[in-house]
Amino acid sequence: MPRSLETTVGYPLSGGPHPLIVFAHGFALTPQTYVALLRAWMRAGYVVAAPRFPRTNAKAPGGPDESDLVNQPRDVSFLITRLLALDIRAGGALEGRIDASRIAVAGHSDGGVTALAVSYDRRFRDRRVRAAIVMSGAALPGMGSFPRNGPQLLAIQGTADPINAPETTTAFFRLARRPKFLLWLLGASHLRPYTDQEPQLSIVERTSVAFLDHCFEGRPLRALYEAAHRPGVVRLTADP
Numbered sequence: 001m002p003r004s005l006e007t008t009v010g011y012p013l014s015g016g017p018h019p020l021i022v023f024a025h026g027f028a029l030t031p032q033t034y035v036a037l038l039r040a041w042m043r044a045g046y047v048v049a050a051p052r053f054p055r056t057n058a059k060a061p062g063g064p065d066e067s068d069l070v071n072q073p074r075d076v077s078f079l080i081t082r083l084l085a086l087d088i089r090a091g092g093a094l095e096g097r098i099d100a101s102r103i104a105v106a107g108h109s110d111g112g113v114t115a116l117a118v119s120y121d122r123r124f125r126d127r128r129v130r131a132a133i134v135m136s137g138a139a140l141p142g143m144g145s146f147p148r149n150g151p152q153l154l155a156i157q158g159t160a161d162p163i164n165a166p167e168t169t170t171a172f173f174r175l176a177r178r179p180k181f182l183l184w185l186l187g188a189s190h191l192r193p194y195t196d197q198e199p200q201l202s203i204v205e206r207t208s209v210a211f212l213d214h215c216f217e218g219r220p221l222r223a224l225y226e227a228a229h230r231p232g233v234v235r236l237t238a239d240p
Contacts, residue, residue: 003054005075009083010038011047011097019102019216020083022076023050024111026191028064030057034108037194040205046212047098051079056110069110070140073117073124076105080128102216104131104151106208108194109164112137116172119151131215133208135194136164139172146176153180154211156204158188173237182237183207183228203227203234 008031012018021041025031031038031050042048053075054060055068080103087098105126107115112134117124119132121143135156153176157169166184173182185193185200193200206227213219221240228236 003071003075005051005054005079007049007051007079009047009049009094010042011094012042012045015045016097017087017099018045018047018097019104019212020047020049020080020098021104021106021212022079022083023048024072024076024105024107024114025050025053025057026107026109026111027056027066027069028058029109029191030059033191033195036196036201037205037208041209041212044209044213046104047083047094049079049083051075066110069113072110072114073121073126076114076118077124077126080126100128102130103128104133104212104215105129106133106135107137108135109137109190111135112164113140116140117143119153120146120176122147125150131212133211134169134172135204136161136169136190137172138164138168148177150177152211152215154183154208155181156183156185156193156207158185158190158193160187161190163190178239180239181211181224184235184237186233186235199230199233203230207234207236 038048055065086094105115105118116134118126119129129151132151133154155173210224210227
């Protein structure tokens with residue numbers, strides 16, 4: 001059955017080509033929920049593409065259906081292919097704006113599950129992805145071992161998350177190969193640290209940008225460590 005993948009794309013108005021971030025929203029939500037975070041990435045010099053998944057978004061016909069989650073990793077790969085095609089189309093809005101060698105995926109909750117699958121699951125892995133940001137996510141059943149030489153990983157998890165238990169993030173992070181980083185949001189819940197809760201949102205913004213700048217620009221890890229240094233608010237586990 002055909003799938004419609006409505007996507008919002010934001011990009012810097014000057015310069016380029018820029019790295020691309022494809023962002024996957026959580027269950028029964030939409031990309032608009034995360035507009036502050038997405039704008040922060042765009043201001044930092046990234047092209048940001050945020051699809052609204054056809055059957056798990058808040059406005060899905062008949063209500064959101066979580067069983068469709070397994071189809072979302074391939075949606076993300078399709079979108080990457082489509083965006084790269086638009087990047088080389090003469091005269092288009094995206095012409096020359098995307099660097100195909102610098103692609104990241106990010107996601108929250110079920111979107112984090114999607115991002116993890118696109119990056120590491122042998123059944124869905126897209127080798128064009130060079131960095132992954134998994135926020136309160138988990139591995140799909142049957143994922144298996146992490147690949148050698150997979151994307152660099154930044155996992156983010158609230159310690160008081162009642163939806164995605166901290167142990168879920170710990171489990172996949174333990175199996176992931178380095179380089180990998182895990183930002184613990186101390187006392188934080190499931191959604192608000194990524195939407196409007198301060199200072200957590202600002203820390204997530206700065207840490208994720210520093211991580212991506214390290215992956216794609218070769219900038220020192222010091223900026224990541226400094227962004228994630230807020231005693232009593234966050235704690236960083238690093239295995240570079």
